[in-house]
Amino acid sequence: MLRSFSVQATSAGLLAAFVGFASSFAVCVNGLVAVGASPAEAASGLMALAVAMGLSGILLSVRFRMPISVAWSTPGAALLATAGAVDGGFPAAVGAFLVVGAAIVVAGLWKPLGRAVAAIPAPLANAMLAGVLLGLCLKPVKAVAAEPVLGLVIVAVWALVARWKRVLAVPAAVIVAVVAIAATTTMPAGVVAGLAPHPVFTVPTLSVSALVGIAVPLFIVTMASQNIPGMAVLNVNGYRPDLGPLLRGTGLFTLLAAPFGGHAVNLAAITAALCAGPDAHPDPSRRWWAAVVCGVAYVVLGLVSGAATAFIAASPPVLIEAVAGLALLGAFGASLSAAMAANEEREAAVVTFVVTASGLSFLGVSGAFWGLLAGGAMLGLARFRRG
Template identity: 55%
Template sequence: MTSSPAAEAVPHASTGHAVLAGVVCGLVGFTSSFAVVLTGLQAVGASAEQAASGLLVLCVTMGLGCVLFSWRLRMPVTMAWSTPGAALLVAATVPAGGFASAVGAFIVCGVLLALCGLIRPLERLVESIPVPLASAMLAGVLLTLCVAPFRAVVASPAAIAPVMVVWLLLVAFARRWAVIGALGAAVVVMAVTGVFSSLDIGQLSPAVTFVAPTWDVTAMVAIGLPLFIVTMTSQNIPGIAVLGSFGYRLGMRAPLLYTGGASALGALGGGHAINLAAISAALAAGPEAHPDRNRRWIAGVSCGLTYLAFGPLAGIVTAAARSAPEGLIETIAGLALLGTFAASAAAALADPASREAGAVTLVVAASGVTIAGVGAAFWGLLAGVVMLAALAVERRRRTRHPQPPAATP
C-alpha cells in the first residue's frame, strides 16, 4: 500500500489525529446511547446487576471486534451495540419467563446474524425486506422514546430543561457534540442533586452475571426476530455501505460471523446484540481521521480500545443512571435518537407507492399494542406487509381496468 503525499508531509500529526478520531468515535458511540441500552435491558426484566453486566459484555465484545478487524484487515472497521435493537427493547414488555426468556431471544438473534454470514440466501432474504417497512418499524419504536424528553421537561423542568437547552445550543453551534454536551449537563444535574455522593464506588466494580436462558417461542417472535431485523437492516447493511462509500470493500461473512457469535455468547452475560457501526463509522473511516486511506485503520483500533476502557465503568454508569432524577436518563436517550427517528421516518414515507404501508407500520409499531404476548414491532411489520400487498392489488386492478376520464361539463 502506498501513502499519499499529504500523509507523508505530516505523518506524526496525522497518526495522532487518527487515534483521536477513533477515541471520538468510541466516545460518541458509548455516551450517545448507553442510556438506551440500560433502559432497554431493564424494560425486558434485567436487574440493575444484569444490566451492568450486559453493558460490560457489550463494551468488551464490540471493542475486541474493532481492534481485531481493524488490525487484521487494515481497515477502519468499527462495531457498536445495536442501538435500534435497544430502542426496540424499551418498547417491549417483560416476557412471561422474565429476563431469562429475553436472553434466549438474544441468543436466537445472534444465531440468525451468524447464519446470515454462512447462508447467502438468508442474507438476501433479509435484504429483500422492503426498506420503507423496516424503517417504519424502527421509526414507530423510536417515537415513544423521542417524546420522552418533552414529557419529562413538563414534569420536572428544573432537572430536564438545562439538559435540553445545552443540547439545543450545541445543535446550533457544534452539532457533533450535542448529545455528549447534553450528557455532560445531565451529569451536572446529577451532581447538584446529590446522586454521586450516595454511590459506594468501592462496591461498583464490574462483574459478568451469568443468565441461564429459557426458550420461549413468544419471546423469540416478539423480541428475537424484530431485534434481528432492525440490527441487520438498520446497522449491518448500512455499515457495509458506509465503509464502501470511503472505498473499503468489507465482505459480510466475517463480520456477521463475529458479531453473531459474540452476540449469542454475550447474551449469557446480559448483552442484547452487537453489529457493524453505521452512522458513527464515518468518524473513523472518513478523511478527517487521516489523509491517507490506508492509515485510517488506526482509528478503528483506537475506537475499540476506547470501548474496552469504558467496560470497567459499567457498574458506576448503571448505578448512577438508576439514581438519577426521574426522566433524566430517558431524556438523554430520546435526544440521542431524534436524528435516527427523523431519518427512519423519512425513509418510511419517501416513496409514494409505499407511503401508506409505511404509515400503517409506523403507527402500529408506535401503538404499543400486544397480541398473544407479541409486541407492537412485529405486528407493525406484519400490518405493513399486508397493506403493501393490498396496495399492489389495487394498482394491478387499476391497470387492468382504467377509469374513464371524467366528462367535462
C-alpha cells in the first residue's frame, strides 16, 4: 500500500482539494443561508460537507484502489440559493437533505432507480441546471456595477489566470477577493473564534414544499450533474468501478452530514480529473493516493471552515457572490450548450430553462421543479405530435 505512495500524487491531491474547496465554498454557504440557515448552522454545514466528502473519498479510494474523488454538490448548493426558504425553515431543508441521502443510497441498492434518473432527458436536466445557475452567474457583472474597482480587479485576475491555467483561475480570484475584503472590512472576533469546529445539530422536519421544492430537484441535479459525469471521468481515465457501491457510500455520508447542515456529497468531476489523470502519476495504479491525500486535506479544511463562514458573513455580499458566479460560469456554459445541442428537443429545453431561471415559486415549490415539469410536458407533446 505505502509502496504506491508518491510525491506527484500528493501534490495533485493537495491541488485538487484547494481547487475544490476554494472555488465553491462560497456557493455552499450562500445556498445554506438562502434556505434559512443561521451563520452558525451554515458554518456547521460547510464543515460537515468537507469532512464527509474527505472521509468518503478516503474510504472509497482505499477500498477500490482507484482515485475516487468525492465533492459537495455545487449545482445543488446553487439550487438552494435559488429555492429560498421553505415552509418549516431550515429544519425542513435538513429533512429534505436526509431524503436526498436516502434516495442516493436506494439508487445504489436498486438499479432501476439509478437507471430512471439517467433516463431523464439530458437536455432537460442540463436546461434545469443552467436555469438554476443563471442568477448566480450574473453576480460578477452586478459586482462590477456596485463595486467597480474591486469587482473589476477580481474579474480581471480570474480572466488573466484562466488564460494561463484555467483550473487555478477561481482560486486566484478567491485570494484576490479575500485580500480586498480584508483590506476594506473590519473583521469581527468571530473569525478567530471560528477556527475551532462548532458542529450544530439540527432536528429535521418534513414538509411537502421542502420535499418537492428541494429534495426532488436536488436529487436529480446531484445524480445527473455530479454522479453520472463523475463516473464518466473515471471511465475516461481507464477506471471501471461498480457505480452501486459508490452511490451507497456517498449517500450514506450525505445522511451523516445532513443533520449538521450538509446538503449532499457526490462523485466529483473536476477534481476527479485532477486525481485520476496522468498529471497525478504516469502509473494509473498509483493515482489513488491523490484522491486519498485530497480527502485528508478536505477533512483539515472542514475543521477550520467556521473561519471561512465567519469571514463571508462579515464581507460585502456582492464580492463573495461575484466569486461564486465566476466559479459557476464553466458549469453554466457546459449545461446550456448540452441543453441546446439537439434540435428536436431544443424547444422543451428552452421552456425548462426559462421557467427555472424565472425564479417562479408556486405552492411553496421552487422554479427548478416547475421548469423540469414544464419542459417534460413540452417534450411529451412534441413526441406525441411526431407520433
